Amino acid sequence: MAISAAETEQLREAVRDLLADHCTEADVRRVMATEPGYDPRLWKQLAELGMTGLLIATEYGGVGLGAEELEAVAEEIGAALLPSPFLSSAVLTSTLIDAAGSEEDKRRLLPALADGSSIGTVAIGNTWTPEGIAVRANGTLTGTASYVTFGQLADVILVAARTGDDIGIFEVAPDASGFTRTALSVFDPTVRLSRFTFADTPARRLGTAGWEAVRKALDLSVIALAGEQAGGARQIFETTVEYLKTRVQFGRAIGSFQAMKHLAADRLLDVESATSAARHAAADGGPGAIALAGFACAEAYETVALSAIQMHGGIGFTWEHPAHLYLRRARSGAQLFGGSRLHRERYLVSKGA
Numbered sequence: 138m139a140i141s142a143a144e145t146e147q148l149r150e151a152v153r154d155l156l157a158d159h160c161t162e163a164d165v166r167r168v169m170a171t172e173p174g175y176d177p178r179l180w181k182q183l184a185e186l187g188m189t190g191l192l193i194a195t196e197y198g199g200v201g202l203g204a205e206e207l208e209a210v211a212e213e214i215g216a217a218l219l220p221s222p223f224l225s226s227a228v229l230t231s232t233l234i235d236a237a238g239s240e241e242d243k244r245r246l247l248p249a250l251a252d253g254s255s256i257g258t259v260a261i262g263n264t265w266t267p268e269g270i271a272v273r274a275n276g277t278l279t280g281t282a283s284y285v286t287f288g289q290l291a292d293v294i295l296v297a298a299r300t301g302d303d304i305g306i307f308e309v310a311p312d313a314s315g316f317t318r319t320a321l322s323v324f325d326p327t328v329r330l331s332r333f334t335f336a337d338t339p340a341r342r343l344g345t346a347g348w349e350a351v352r353k354a355l356d357l358s359v360i361a362l363a364g365e366q367a368g369g370a371r372q373i374f375e376t377t378v379e380y381l382k383t384r385v386q387f388g389r390a391i392g393s394f395q396a397m398k399h400l401a402a403d404r405l406l407d408v409e410s411a412t413s414a415a416r417h418a419a420a421d422g423g424p425g426a427i428a429l430a431g432f433a434c435a436e437a438y439e440t441v442a443l444s445a446i447q448m449h450g451g452i453g454f455t456w457e458h459p460a461h462l463y464l465r466r467a468r469s470g471a472q473l474f475g476g477s478r479l480h481r482e483r484y485l486v487s488k489g490a
Contacts, residue, residue: 230257288331
């Protein structure tokens with residue numbers, strides 16, 4: 138379902154207002170220190186707003202919107218540093234069920250994901266490529282998959298596994314025998330990761346689709362992540378500019394110094410380029426545009442966050458300053474769903490290089 142630009146802006150503002158009230162810096166710090174790593178009450182409010190079912194068709198209880206609306210929402214999520222399984226459940230899992238599942242699978246799994254009462258995750262492998270899939274299916278599942286996003290929370294668990302020369306998508310019950318999930322140490326506490334281990338674990342295959350379904354789900358996840366990165370870069374840049382206007386040294390606002398002006402101008406270019414790349418990927422939907430956003434937004438976000446710390450001076454190097462939270466989110470996101478090197482290779486392939 139397509140909506141107008143004005144309606145998309147209203148959607149963006151609704152998410153921004155909700156997060157402004159319930160996802161302040163203090164909220165982020167409080168939530169990331171908890172064991173679940175997300176706020177169930179805020180997750181419910183996001184569900185009531187339709188965000189957990191943003192990409193799910195209306196016949197399964199969702200809103201039925203597309204990539205451009207997803208990217209707009211993701212910018213606001215990234216700006217607020219929302220700690221939540223949004224990417225994992227509302228994007229990756231929901232899209233994969235839609236791409237790989239039968240009609241019965243969709244009717245059974247999607248409504249609970251849409252209303253937020255279930256949280257989903259997908260174990261794809263260590264590199265988010267077919268070559269990185271180490272779990273094998275032969276009646277049961279055996280093997281290990283790392284870097285599973287919000288894997289400790291999920292009650293809808295999908296696994297990409299090798300079936301001979303092919304790849305299948307399997308559903309595993311949270312209490313299945315031989316299934317172990319281990320929380321991993323993370324650099325960024327706002328994005329939780331797990332390792333899944335399977336030892337003759339019973340599983341149910343979803344449909345007959347293979348890697349092409351995973352690729353579709355990953356593409357939308359990269360668009361959403363790029364939106365988060367663009368939104369995060371803009372937010373920490375604007376915070377830095379305000380600091381440059383108010384911090385006085387030698388009787389002058391430090392933003393009046395030529396070196397600071399040049400550095401800020403360069404970072405503004407990074408922010409605008411990341412925003413353009415993310416929005417273009419959502420509008421275009423092609424592999425080249427998505428791959429470009431995949432590396433351009435990640436690299437721009439890290440550069441902007443690092444410069445923010447530098448431009449804040451001594452206070453920027455303290456854990457109490459939010460610049461560190463943005464840098465951690467930038468660096469963790471840069472490794473998700475393939476990383477810059479994989480996206481660059483995919484971009485070159487899309488251009489026939």
